[in-house]
Amino acid sequence: MIDDDADIRLLLRELLERSGYVVDEAKDGRAGLRRLFTNAPALVILDVTMPALDGYQTLERIRDLSDVPVLMLTARTQELEKVRGLSAGADDYVAKPFGRQELLARVQALLRRTGGKTEVVEAYRDGFAQIDYAQRQVKVQGREVQLTPLEFKLLSAFVQNPNHVLSRDRLLELVWGDPYGVSGDQVKLYVGYLRRKLVPDAPESAPIETVRGFGYRYRPHDS
Numbered sequence: 435m436i437d438d439d440a441d442i443r444l445l446l447r448e449l450l451e452r453s454g455y456v457v458d459e460a461k462d463g464r465a466g467l468r469r470l471f472t473n474a475p476a477l478v479i480l481d482v483t484m485p486a487l488d489g490y491q492t493l494e495r496i497r498d499l500s501d502v503p504v505l506m507l508t509a510r511t512q513e514l515e516k517v518r519g520l521s522a523g524a525d526d527y528v529a530k531p532f533g534r535q536e537l538l539a540r541v542q543a544l545l546r547r548t549g550g551k552t553e554v555v556e557a558y559r560d561g562f563a564q565i566d567y568a569q570r571q572v573k574v575q576g577r578e579v580q581l582t583p584l585e586f587k588l589l590s591a592f593v594q595n596p597n598h599v600l601s602r603d604r605l606l607e608l609v610w611g612d613p614y615g616v617s618g619d620q621v622k623l624y625v626g627y628l629r630r631k632l633v634p635d636a637p638e639s640a641p642i643e644t645v646r647g648f649g650y651r652y653r654p655h656d657s
Contacts, residue, residue, distance in 0.1 A: 435459050436466035436492060437481035437507065442530075446479060449534055450541070463487030467495055471556065471568060475502060477544055482508035482519070490522055494583065497523040498590055499556070499567050503544040507532065521611045558593050561655030562641055563632070565593065574632050584609065585628050592642060592652035601649040625650055 435446050438461050447457045458473055460466035462484050469475070478496065482489035493504060503525040519527050525547075526540050558565040564573040570586060572579045581589065591600065591608040600608070602618045610620070625644075629637035641653045 435479040436461075436463060436484070436489075437479070438462055438484045439481070442481070442507075446537075449538065453538055455541075463489070463492030463495070466492060467499075467568070470496065470499060470502075474500070476548070477541060478502055478504045479541075480504055480506050480524075482506060490518065493519070493522050493524060494587075495570075498570070498587070503548050505540060505544060523611065558590075560593075560596075563589070563593065565590065579631055581628070581631055584624060585631060588624055588628055589632075592650070593654070596652055596654045599645045599648050599651045605649065621650075 435443060435450075435457065436459075437443050437446070440461070443459045443461070447459060450457050458469055458475065460469050464487055466478070466480070470478075480489050480492060480496075484492070487495075489506060489508065493506070496502065496504060504523065505526045505528060506519045506524045507528050507530060508519075509530045525544055528537055528540060556567060558567075562574060565571070567590075572581055572586065572589065587609045588605070591605060602621045605621050606618065609624075625642060626637070629640040629642055632640045632642075641655060643651045643653060645651055
């Protein structure tokens with residue numbers, strides 16, 4: 435659980451441990467991300483309003499690293515806030531103050547859905563690109579490349595699905611979080627941006643192929 439309120443962390447720890455769960459806690463987003471690496475959890479309970487790295491920013495980093503189920507916990511009850519969290523990759527959303535039995539039921543439902551098994555992706559490497567997910571650092575054949583958060587997510591979607599054709603709608607879902615609320619032209623535009631960032635002198639040589647009529651495919655280079 436990641437929450438800057440010590441009283442909430444204490445309440446959640448007591449509630450969850452009484453139900454038989456092993457609980458690890460962090461007081462902010464950065465500490466929570468470090469915990470994700472050192473002790474991959476079966477579930478994350480994530481507060482929205484935190485200093486430095488808020489819940490949405492932390493969730494974005496988590497989704498770069500893992501598909502671990504995330505339950506967002508917040509005092510913000512407006513519908514748009516819930517939609518924002520779910521669209522960003524949260525699996526469920528509970529408003530404070532919360533009912534203890536409801537929270538436990540939602541935790542149990544999420545764990546049943548995933549079987550409690552998750553993986554944390556720390557890095558990627560092939561003969562063309564290296565990605566350090568913790569540092570959000572990308573290198574292409576030894577040269578550091580500065581990507582925007584959206585370009586980073588797009589590259590991550592490609593390298594995590596090597597040799598698979600990803601349709602425009604699938605990329606909108608993986609990268610933008612919504613296959614319907616964003617114009618499909620954005621995919622073509624950002625694939626072009628990404629190719630130029632990866633290989634400025636010859637973007638067409640970047641290992642992201644256009645599969646006409648279907649989408650795009652990343653062809654990893656041999657190491």
